[in-house]
Amino acid sequence: MASIGDRLRLKQQPSYLKTADPMPMLRPSDLVSLEEVGEVVAIHPLDIVAVRFRQGTFLIALNQLEVVLQNDTG
DSSP, X not given: OOOTTOEEEESSXXXXXXXXXXXXXXXXXXXXXXXXXXXXXXXXXXXXXXXEETTEEEEEEGGGEEXXXXXXXX
């Protein structure tokens, strides 16, 4: 289970990204690289978290993410 402020990155490139806007949109997955580290800013039901990356905040299932250790910033 993730907590607000946890640092995560994608395990593999998804086919698309869903924005965390009030009216979510699907965006191309190349907006976030596999090396980019994001921060959890909200927790949603069904193991979905909102993760803030450089190009925006996206809703991503926890099983698509991996925790980044403090000294492993990629």
